[in-house]
Structure formats: structure tokens, C-alpha cells
Amino acid sequence: MFHNFNATVWRDSYEFELLTDFVKEHEHSITYRFREERVYTPGELAGFEFLRVTVTAYAGFGAENFGPVYDKSSACPACGLSGWRQTSPLIINKREMGKKDLAITYSFEYLSSDRLKLALEANGIGGYCLMPVRHKTDTLGTNEPRIWQITSAHILPPMVPPTVLERSAAYCETCDRTGVYLKSEPYYSPKGFIAEDINFTAECFGERPFATHDVVISQRTYRLLRELKVRNFRVEPVHLI
Numbered sequence: 001m002f003h004n005f006n007a008t009v010w011r012d013s014y015e016f017e018l019l020t021d022f023v024k025e026h027e028h029s030i031t032y033r034f035r036e037e038r039v040y041t042p043g044e045l046a047g048f049e050f051l052r053v054t055v056t057a058y059a060g061f062g063a064e065n066f067g068p069v070y071d072k073s074s075a076c077p078a079c080g081l082s083g084w085r086q087t088s089p090l091i092i093n094k095r096e097m098g099k100k101d102l103a104i105t106y107s108f109e110y111l112s113s114d115r116l117k118l119a120l121e122a123n124g125i126g127g128y129c130l131m132p133v134r135h136k137t138d139t140l141g142t143n144e145p146r147i148w149q150i151t152s153a154h155i156l157p158p159m160v161p162p163t164v165l166e167r168s169a170a171y172c173e174t175c176d177r178t179g180v181y182l183k184s185e186p187y188y189s190p191k192g193f194i195a196e197d198i199n200f201t202a203e204c205f206g207e208r209p210f211a212t213h214d215v216v217i218s219q220r221t222y223r224l225l226r227e228l229k230v231r232n233f234r235v236e237p238v239h240l241i
């Protein structure tokens with residue numbers, strides 16, 4: 001007989017202590033996972049000029065299953081998994097995007113609805129690039145219904161301490177682009193920090209060929225996403241220290 005339980009508790013609560021003790025005591029008879037999340041009030045988030053975005057909805061397979069084609073001439077000589085350049089449109093099953101304004105594929109390509117794309121344009125948001133996305137059975141190569149792969153042409157400088165970066169067994173020392181995980185809020189030095197409304201981090205997070213840049217947006221982009229009632233994303237503060 002199996003039982004599944006989910007518990008959400010505050011890190012500094014008595015309940016957290018109880019739960020940790022329980023897990024320790026039963027370590028050999030249970031399987032468990034911890035996921036740490038930071039929670040902010042709207043007031044706290046309004047006080048930061050830049051915010052890091054996590055997209056929380058998936059729209060099925062992307063490059064992992066359907067292409068696109070990559071130019072691998074600049075691939076990392078050690079792991080071969082980073083430095084690929086996408087040279088043809090992303091192909092997805094568009095039904096998996098549904099009515100979502102924002103989503104990511106299982107291979108971590110960022111997707112935007114046509115509604116969101118038009119709103120970004122109308123509000124003069126800067127820094128992003130859009131590429132048309134093809135439906136998996138569309139042999140004509142159109143972008144119907146319209147969905148866009150969204151990337152940024154603006155790469156931020158590297159994060160600085162006290163940012164906590166963790167490296168997994170898959171970490172590649174040569175390119176520093178696979179096997180890296182962000183375990184804290186991001187910190188940047190204000191010196192030389194130049195940012196657009198939509199930016200990519202210099203760092204790539206995750207593993208395999210699809211380790212992906214995180215997205216950092218301006219406060220005004222965040223306000224626009226909220227006005228548009230875009231769902232499926234979370235933000236956390238970016239610190240300039």
C-alpha cells in the first residue's frame with residue numbers, strides 16, 4: 001500500500017522542524033522530495049527595478065522531439081552540448097500551447113502567444129527577439145495559429161556573490177554551460193549593469209543540450225504582464241549590490 005502526502009510549510013516554522021524530524025526518523029521507509037520556494041508580496045516585488053522570471057507552464061516537446069536544426073560549429077569542444085546556434089524555426093505541437101500567453105517546452109524554449117507579442121510591441125518593450133513557431137504537421141511552414149519563440153538579444157553580465165550557484169555531476173568546466181543551478185536570488189554589480197526590458201542571464205541553467213538562459217525583466221515589463229493578466233509565471237527580485 002502506497003500513500004502520497006504533500007506538505008507546504010514555512011522554512012522558519014515549528015512545522016518545518018517537525019517535518020524534518022519525521023523525515024529523518026523514517027528515512028529508510030519513505031521516499032521524499034524537498035522543493036524550496038521563496039514567496040514575495042506584491043509590495044516587495046514593486047520595489048525592485050529588475051525581476052527574474054520562472055515560467056511555470058509547459059507546452060509539450062520542442063527541439064527535443066521535432067527539431068529545429070542547430071549549427072554546432074561553435075559547440076563546446078569538451079562536452080559538445082553547449083554553444084549550439086538555432087538555425088531553423090522551432091516545431092511544436094501547437095495544441096499543447098492552447099490559450100496560454102506564456103509557456104516553455106520540455107527543452108526549455110520560451111513561447112509567447114500572439115496576444116502577448118502584440119502587447120510587447122504596442123508598449124515599446126525592448127530587448128527581445130521573436131521567431132515564428134511551426135506546428136508539427138504543418139508542411140507549408142506557416143505560423144498558424146500564431147505562436148512565437150521568444151529569446152533575448154541582450155545578455156546580462158555574470159552574477160556576483162552572494163549568488164549561490166550549484167554544480168551537478170554533469171557540470172562542464174570548459175564551457176560552464178551545463179550542470180549549473182541557481183540556488184538563490186541573483187545578485188549583480190551595479191557597475192556596468194546595463195539591461196533592457198527583457199534580458200537573458202549570462203549563465204545557462206540545467207543540463208544536456210537544452211540548458212537555458214534565465215530571463216530577467218524590467219519592472220515595467222512585469223507591470224504589463226500583470227495588466228494583461230498573463231499567468232504561468234513567477235518572479236523574484238534581482239539585487240544590484
Ligand SMILES: [Zn+2]
Binds near residue numbers: 177178
Ligand atoms: Zn562544455
